Amino acid sequence: MITPVIMAGGTGSRLWPLSRQLRPKQFLPLTGEFSMLQETLKRLAPMEHREPLIICNEEHRFLVAEQVRQQGITDAHILLEPEGRNTAPAIALAALQAVEKEPEALLLVLAADHLIQDVAKFHESMNYARQLAEQDQLVTFGVVPTHAETGYGYIQRGAAQHDFGFKVKRFVEKPDRITAEHYLATGDYYWNSGMFLFSARRYLEELLRFQPAMVEACRAALDGASQDLDFTRLDAESFKACPAASVDYAVMEHTEHASVVPLDAGWSDIGSWSALWEVSEHDSQGNACQGDVMLHDSHNLMVHADHRLVATVGVEGLVVVETKDAVLVAHKDRVQEVKQIVARLKAEGRSEQASHREVYRPWGVYDSIDSGERYQVKCITVNPGSKLSVQMHHHRAEHWVVVSGTAKVTIGETTRLISENESTYIPIGQVHALENPGKIPLELIEVQSGSYLGEDDIVRFNDRYGRC
Structure with a gap:
């Protein structure tokens, strides 16, 4: 049976300012109601498969768990990488786990941030690939190109296999x-999708042949792994010793068993704002807009308004993206250079590179409304039944005003309920906790005041999310 393996790492820096380090593009609803990860999970529904394995970064674990839960999936395994080592080790981890359960397990390796518009054609190509994988071929999906794209790697096909696949002749950058x-023009090349279907056993055999140290490091990382809530934590020291390499470089470019199955299903990796414009609905002037947008004499624009009205007059070929704390204006032909802005933000230590003004936590979300030298104001939303950690601060006091819902507040040895329009005060150094005991979201305004207001001024004594 097929085990879906979904790789949910990456930062999506070319889609800044919407995609950021703590909430990258795979967790955003870029093309519809659901996030890219959720769309990937939904794509699996028509097929019979084992529980999916999702591989992600430590800092994204609660985002993944919540988005999986929202899809009604209760059996997914979430594997946490202490640091990224590229795709070959990630797939090796999945293969090692899969063969323990089923020696002839097949792995369907997918990226969490890809768009596939024709799901039926995707499953048709997947069924073809399965036939080759059951014959011990390592199958990659080659996207039938629609134009001369310079942003993707390519796969050149070789001899035909059956009526639906080909041997891989070579991979090109x-x-x-x-x-x-x-x-x-030749018709012999496909875009390299980075999606695969192969036997876990065969993959490990080939990886052991070309990258034996990688297999051993991954095996050691799993042997030393531990369970934390719904997550599997790898042994960090073993995994960090693992060589870093893509699956193409580690295996596919060297093996004699590489095959390619064409995929013509409206695929895109949404790798830039221009790529998102290409797959979006356009008005009669070629504009793709989302949010509160007003255009006048404007053509071929990508406009995303997240928080306020965005208006354009007499412009063409631009990307305009507005969020609560940043605005991007770029020419559509140069959006690949957005990552250079992200690099500058990171070098300067600016928060706009890592997070939005809204920051998601396992218990809910907070929005940093305003701040000054000795104060900060946040709007905090706590999900029903959720609780923040039992904590204290060395440098700040906090005032809480409940806007909606009911808060269960513990300050020292005292616990009480606070309703709408009521407030409380937490002095510096006082141990406290906040919980939503109700059935609706709890919303409150928090005013912090003190000499230091950083998020690292939190001493946790007890936390149901394992963050102590």
Whole structure:
């Protein structure tokens, strides 16, 4: 039976300011109601499969768990990488776990941030790939190109296999424009999708042949793994010793068992704002808009308004993205350079690189409304039944005003309920806790005051999410 393996790492820096380090593009609803991760999970519904395995970064674990829960999936395994080592080790971890349960397990390796518009055609190609995988082929999905794209790697097909697949002749890196046009004209090249279907056993055999140290490091990381709530934590020291390499570089470019199955299903990796514009609905002037947008004499725009009205007059070919704390204006032909802005933000230690003004936590979300030298104001939303950690602060006091719902507040040895329009005060150094005992979200305004207001001024004594 097939085990879906969903790789949910990555930062999606080219979709800044919407995609950020703590909430990258795979967790955003870029093309519809659901996030890219949730769309990937929904795509599995028509097929019979084992429980999915999701591999993600430590800092995204609660985002993954919540988005999986929202899809009604209760049997997913979430594997936490202490640091990214690229795709080959991630797949090795999945393969090692899969063969323990089923020696002939097949792995369907997917990225959490890909768009596939025609799910039926995706499953058709997947069924073809399965036939080759059951014959010990390592199958990759080659996207039938629609234009001469320079932002993707390519796969050149070789001899035909049955009526639906080909041997892989070679993998090639991202080409220049002239080379990409040549690839398109020959009809022998596909975009490299980064999706695979193969036997876990066969993958490990080939990886052991070409990268034995990687297999051993992954095996040691799993042997030393521990369970934390719904997550599997790898042994960090063993995994950090693992060589870093993509699955293409580690295995697919060297093995004699690589096959490619064409995929013509409206695929995109949504790797930039221009890519999102291409797959979005356009008005009669070629504009793709989301949010509160007003256009006048404007053409071929990508406009995303997250928080307020965005208006344009007499412009063409631009990307305009507005969030609560940042605005991007870029020419659509140069959106690949957005990552250079992100690099500058990171080098300067600016928070806009890592997080939005709204920050998601396992218990809910907070929005940093305003701040000054000795104060900070947040709007805090606590999910029904959730509780923040029992904690204290060395440098700040806090005032809480309940806007809606009911708060269960513990200050020292005293616990009481606070209703709408009521407030409380937590002095510096006082142990306290906040809980939502009700059935509706709890919303409150928090005013912090003190000499230091950083998020690292939290001493946790007890936490149901394992953050002590």
